[in-house]
Amino acid sequence: MAVLIVPASLLVLGLLVAPMLLMLRISLNQFSPTQMMIEAMSADNYIRAVTDPYYQQVLGTTLGIALLCTLLTLILGFPAAYWLARIESRWKSLITILTLFPLLVGNVVRSAGWMALLGNDGLINATLLWLGIISAPLKLMYTPQAVVIGIIAVVLPYMILTLASVIESIPRSVEEAAANLGARPGTVFRRVVLPLALPGVAAGSILVFVLCMNTYATAILLGGPQFKMMAPAVYDQFIRANNWPFGATLAFILLAITMIFTIVGSIGIARRYKR
């Protein structure tokens, strides 16, 4: 039976692990404007990335946006997931598919649509101006808020579906038992539903956090040129500056930070759950 995992393992080894190892090697090289890359074994790139205030700020923005989006997605997604898990309707499977519907539209196309909606000449500003509610266009585009909203719109379905499948496995009768013993709906949620849904909260949050940390198109299109997150910064180094060693370094820092937060978060939740 072990042979069944061979094709998938080979694919992962060849297309994920091998390029990553190459990248790791590249990140230790040195950049030269004339030769592009000089073979070396130095941590200079890493030292520069963590000491340069600019990249500290890019990393801080990325982490802040990702954590905020994960939290907001969790808060927005939980009620919807609960509703989806508990409805007894013949439309349930259709609603589940509708939840996935936003994912059918690619990130770039969706963000372009948001630009048409939020831009200075966009639908919202045009309408407000026409109604006379405002006299000058509001700055909706190219703000961190626009990026946060844009990211949440993409990652919300992942959160809802992950949570719903876990909430579905919590028997209704357990909630009824709590109510029967005198717990009001808020208490039933806090003492019974939420603790039992923690594995789903963990899985959904990790999934969403990883997606947020690696946001690219949404950050560029809705954040504008002044707004920098890590994934676009990696792109800039590789393509615009042709500085592969430093681009690889930024990519590894992004990977490391994402992994640290994911691991610490899941250990924290697992501890609470075991209690």
Added chain:
Amino acid sequence: MAQLKLSNLAKHFGAAVAVEHVDLEVRDGELVALLGPSGCGKTTTLRMVAGFVEPTAGQILIGGKDVTHAPPYARDTGMVFQSYALFPHMSVAQNVAFGLEMRRMGRAEREQGVLEALKLVKLDHLAERLPRELSGGQQQRVALARALAVNPSVFLLDEPLSNLDAKLRSEVRLQIRSLQQRLGLTTLIVTHDQEEALTMADRLVVMDRGKVLQVGTAEELYERPANAFVAGFVGRCNLISGFVDPGGVFRTDWGGEFAVPQESAPGKAIFALRPERVALRPGTGHGIPGRISAITYLGSLSEYHVDVSGNSFLVSMPPPPNDSPLRCLKIGDQVSLTWDVAAVRLLPFEPSSNQGEEP
């Protein structure tokens, strides 16, 4: 504890009628069983009392207080669920303490309450375990303790024994009954198992298709069933449809003629006779002739299925002694059936009813 009163209670799900015109009074300290086949509305009735199902019409009074539209958390009922519904992330003690916490009881008092409730079900030594570390029977006792710890006005049990194996079931049945009597709990229990209902309940409510067919003690239901469904559901019964002619003879649909009690009114009816009230003799000429089609030995009882003109008659009796001629009866033998006419009951004819011959 308090009395529970349901008046004209009904529940419709869209066009479907789940429960209709249920009137019932459970007296202080009384155990009443709702008995019926699946889908008869007994569970819906219980869930209306607990507050999980909003009644379409009617009233629910607990201790004289109208709780018809009160939320579940404000009703002061203690319910034991069929699946037990223990909180899987809490220890046994935390499960039992939950209701006391909701009542804002102090820590010392709460710990005392938990200990007392667990002692009641003899589980105080397992207080720190998680539900998944317990056997099914132990989980069931935790569910009992959790519901009893809050000292509810009304104790509700939804098929509490259906997930236990047969041996444990009869044991737990007696334990619940003795607890209920000792604590004087006003109790409503839902079951589809007539034996469970007969052994535990002060009174039984037989339901079918959302309606209450009869309310009474076990003896009343067994000896004086109101209709063929009750006769067939509570104990076993030979039920034969036909009519009473003006001469006072019962004529079956297939041409048989049976004597009936003197005062029987003429007209269509169902002839009901308990299997243990029929006597059986080898050979013909002593009563209604028939032929044995099956014999079932059940230890304390033997059951004979007798074919009478193509209709099966059930006769049950203690296994005959070794020297009895009945001992050598085998399938295909001619026999005759006799009974005391006083044992016959005539029940109202219901053309569409399921007569529930073998529950």
